[in-house]
Amino acid sequence: MVNKIHHSSNCADCNCKASIFKNLTPLELELINSSRFQVSYKAGEIIFKQGTPSPYFVCVTSGLAKIYIEGYGKNLILSLIKPVDYIFGPGIYVDNRHYYSAAAVEDCSACLVDVSIFKNLIRQNPDFAEEFIKRVSLQSIFNFEQVISLTQKQMHGRIADVIFYLSDKIYCQNPFEMTISRQDLADLSGMSKESAIRILKEFKEEGILTIHGNTMEVLNTKQLRQISETG
Amino acid sequence: MVNKIHHSSNCADCNCKASIFKNLTPLELELINSSRFQVSYKAGEIIFKQGTPSPYFVCVTSGLAKIYIEGYGKNLILSLIKPVDYIFGPGIYVDNRHYYSAAAVEDCSACLVDVSIFKNLIRQNPDFAEEFIKRVSLQSIFNFEQVISLTQKQMHGRIADVIFYLSDKIYCQNPFEMTISRQDLADLSGMSKESAIRILKEFKEEGILTIHGNTMEVLNTKQLRQISETG
DNA sequence: CGTAAGTGTTGATATATGTCAACCAAGAAT
DNA sequence: ATTCTTGGTTGACATATATCAACACTTACG
Numbered sequence: 001m002v003n004k005i006h007h008s009s010n011c012a013d014c015n016c017k018a019s020i021f022k023n024l025t026p027l028e029l030e031l032i033n034s035s036r037f038q039v040s041y042k043a044g045e046i047i048f049k050q051g052t053p054s055p056y057f058v059c060v061t062s063g064l065a066k067i068y069i070e071g072y073g074k075n076l077i078l079s080l081i082k083p084v085d086y087i088f089g090p091g092i093y094v095d096n097r098h099y100y101s102a103a104a105v106e107d108c109s110a111c112l113v114d115v116s117i118f119k120n121l122i123r124q125n126p127d128f129a130e131e132f133i134k135r136v137s138l139q140s141i142f143n144f145e146q147v148i149s150l151t152q153k154q155m156h157g158r159i160a161d162v163i164f165y166l167s168d169k170i171y172c173q174n175p176f177e178m179t180i181s182r183q184d185l186a187d188l189s190g191m192s193k194e195s196a197i198r199i200l201k202e203f204k205e206e207g208i209l210t211i212h213g214n215t216m217e218v219l220n221t222k223q224l225r226q227i228s229e230t231g
Numbered sequence: 232m233v234n235k236i237h238h239s240s241n242c243a244d245c246n247c248k249a250s251i252f253k254n255l256t257p258l259e260l261e262l263i264n265s266s267r268f269q270v271s272y273k274a275g276e277i278i279f280k281q282g283t284p285s286p287y288f289v290c291v292t293s294g295l296a297k298i299y300i301e302g303y304g305k306n307l308i309l310s311l312i313k314p315v316d317y318i319f320g321p322g323i324y325v326d327n328r329h330y331y332s333a334a335a336v337e338d339c340s341a342c343l344v345d346v347s348i349f350k351n352l353i354r355q356n357p358d359f360a361e362e363f364i365k366r367v368s369l370q371s372i373f374n375f376e377q378v379i380s381l382t383q384k385q386m387h388g389r390i391a392d393v394i395f396y397l398s399d400k401i402y403c404q405n406p407f408e409m410t411i412s413r414q415d416l417a418d419l420s421g422m423s424k425e426s427a428i429r430i431l432k433e434f435k436e437e438g439i440l441t442i443h444g445n446t447m448e449v450l451n452t453k454q455l456r457q458i459s460e461t462g
Numbered sequence: 463c464g465t466a467a468g469t470g471t472t473g474a475t476a477t478a479t480g481t482c483a484a485c486c487a488a489g490a491a492t
Numbered sequence: 493a494t495t496c497t498t499g500g501t502t503g504a505c506a507t508a509t510a511t512c513a514a515c516a517c518t519t520a521c522g
Contacts, residue, residue, distance in 0.1 A: 386479070
């Protein structure tokens with residue numbers, strides 16, 4: 001699962017520090033730097049499993065990962081994680097367990113930081129603490145929108161939402177290469193793989209988008225937005 | 232909407248301080264006490280609306296409230312709030328907006344504390360900050376379980392989950408008086424009111440529970456648990 | 463080269479669930 | 493007392509969605 005562990009370059013040079021770590025002093029950043037591990041995962045490999053102890057804060061530095069809840073027979077993907085984003089579960093302040101699993105969708109590299117160091121920094125640096133709480137809050141807001149999409153929209157609306165998520169938040173370009181599988185698409189939108197495929201087909205037939213190989217292009221954003229909003 | 236506003240007794244004497252406020256110094260507690268408002272709501276009244284600014288942290292001191300997302304045509308109840316519990320949305324660290332609405336289910340009284348005072352305490356008292364993060368995390372974990380129930384179980388399992396939630400977490404007794412409406416029950420389990428009623432009827436017919444007036448009693452916990460788990 | 467295994471695709475079918483409408487009971491209001 | 497309103501209940505019906513099965517396509521692998 002873990003292919004290679006080594007200390008590479010330095011947190012101070014890493015673009016990760018631009019975001020959540022921006023409020024840390026050089027000394028604090030060095031503390032994180034000195035205790036961190038860099039790890040690579042191949043596509044499909046599991047980063048951690050729901051239910052296991054959670055000693056690390058994970059920072060994804062390249063590739064694409066997914067976090068997902070293993071439910072009753074099927075999975076629900078909560079979100080995709082791209083560089084530079086973080087995987088920290090709610091368990092770290094509760095019982096140190098993971099409440100969801102994480103796996104690499106594309107080949108990934110990530111930095112693992114010891115949770116206790118992380119928690120100490122939250123205690124000693126209020127700006128960092130606020131930034132952390134803000135991140136948690138944003139995650140929470142995202143989850144709310146997702147729940148409403150999943151529970152109150154029907155399949156067409158849900159797929160539309162996922163397509164917007166992919167093009168606007170994950171791949172950030174319009175003709176984009178889908179590196180996730182159809183099953184992942186289904187797990188993101190809470191339906192069966194077959195249903196997801198059928199909806200994509202309909203969208204193609206209606207000229208809303210094209211798919212060639214793994215490349216998807218949204219042609220009619222307006223209509224897709226309409227579908228998203230009318231459920 | 233707001234019936235009566237006055238300063239009553241003292242935070243130091245209030246049982247609210249037992250929980251999230253337990254790590255505050257007497258001085259800090261006094262800061263909260265001096266800036267707080269006590270408010271009463273009648274059953275059905277709205278405490279705040281999704282989308283409006285969020286200047287207060289709400290502490291429910293008596294009665295029962297609900298927080299719910301207003302979605303596409305119908306509502307989803309995220310949770311019920313009973314004394315002593317708190318209503319703080321993810322918006323307070325993001326854009327100061329409410330991402331859900333809150334309303335009184337039974338007659339309620341609540342204390343409102345200015346968010347900026349609250350945020351200052353989080354900055355200056357790391358124990359309080361940790362306790363706050365822990366609360367947010369627990370809320371988040373609860374939401375995960377809820378999402379899985381709503382998206383992966385079918386109606387019988389979802390109703391079973393809600394009944395356990397009511398008897399174990401909210402009313403905390405077995406023959407309990409349902410102060411929520413059938414519509415609320417439906418909004419908790421993400422289905423139509425008619426469907427919720429039908430499932431209750433089936434449960435009655437199978438001897439799993441009884442309902443007289445508004446009093447519900449679970450007779451066969453084991454079977455209900457079974458239904459919850461098999462989806 | 464052929465086989466196996468995974469992924470994507472399509473069609474037929476069963477069913478879980480929402481919608482609509484009617485009706486009932488209990489208060490509230492006139 | 494009578495009407496009106498609100499919440500609860502039930503039945504008939506339409507449909508959104510999952511399931512099952514078959515098949516195509518690619519890729520790994522012996």
